[in-house]
């Protein structure tokens with residue numbers, strides 16, 4: 109059952125009408141969302157072919173395009189408002205017009221999240237809970253630290269009240285069929301072209317299969333424990349990819365960058381041959397480099413799996429079979445008995461790059477997510493991602509100090525993502541001024 113279905117004649121059902129009736133009781137933030145356009149529509153602009161275009165208007169156009177990814181007609185009223193602010197040296201306020209626009213969420217933020225959401229790192233990834241949750245956190249930056257991207261126990265879904273008030277079209281939202289066991293809910297938001305800024309609502313408690321029944325995820329870690337991320341990285345394999353891609357997406361560290369064979373290999377799994385092709389040297393000079401750090405962290409994901417090709421399962425009292433697969437390859441290797449992990453990526457170059465701040469060991473995904481979220485590597489990575497997305501190039505090696513300074517400011521600003529987009533867009537390095 110959903111609360112927002114409509115019958116064949118397009119008449120709202122009783123439950124939908126009930127939802128409409130509750131609109132007046134919504135929180136201020138949700139009431140604000142009501143005023144937002146529910147669908148993305150092309151701007152209607154009356155061209156003014158003979159009007160001169162000021163330098164500030166051109167500047168406004170560049171800034172809006174960089175922040176939202178959309179090139180507006182030069183006579184659009186938003187650009188005129190930005191032009192006036194730029195003329196008064198209020199560039200930051202001008203940037204806020206762009207970050208407040210529905211197009212910012214629909215294009216720039218969605219695309220940034222989409223690239224982080226799957227193995228191909230393609231912005232074409234269809235909307236899912238990972239992407240919606242990222243977009244929701246950016247929208248709600250005033251009350252939500254970006255750290256919650258890795259520590260939160262929530263996702264973002266379509267607000268049934270907003271959908272019902274729209275009068276059309278319905279979104280499937282049955283918990284089992286459309287959220288836990290399929291992506292139907294998000295497919296509908298996308299195919300009906302709903303504006304993400306207006307429609308998304310934070311829903312507390314991540315719902316997954318716990319043993320054999322749907323319940324709250326006992327060990328939530330924000331985006332890491334979303335259906336989207338688990339589908340991409342807990343499918344088949346040995347849950348090593350969950351470590352690899354958590355570092356890749358949230359620490360901006362491909363595994364070849366942080367591989368470090370100088371650390372202890374006591375946690376390397378039994379499935380990793382210690383003499384591949386008969387060569388112990390090959391293990392020492394290649395395999396060990398990646399598997400030392402990755403396998404030591406993999407324990408965090410010992411109790412989770414992607415099953416039936418459609419759902420997450422968490423087993424509170426059991427280690428997933430994939431963790432101890434192919435044990436006969438090297439029986440003296442590490443056998444996973446629980447969800448403890450150890451972080452060996454804390455020496456030399458890794459120590460400087462990641463800037464860990466808390467315990468370097470723990471149990472479970474929530475502790476793993478917290479460890480990443482607390483690190484300097486995470487805040488620097490968010491800066492790099494925003495920079496790349498707004499300034500259309502990766503920060504150069506020579507700009508490392510600038511990236512680190514921006515990351516420190518971002519932390520002091522309580523990890524406010526929307527502010528970060530504005531700050532980065534106005535930095536001289538971004539080249540928009």
Ligand code: HEC
Nearest residue numbers: 345346348349352363364379380381384391394395398399
């Ligand atoms: C560049 C880093 C890197 C190196 C070097 C490396 N691995 Fe891996 N290995 C990985 C990653 C990442 C995965 C997880 C891949 C996945 O699940 O898609 C993996 C997975 C595995 C698996 C599990 C495969 C499965 O799904 O059952 C085995 C076994 C393995 N590696 C053995 C080795 C051996 C033996 C060597 C040396 C010859 C080696 N690896 C070198 C990164 C590396």
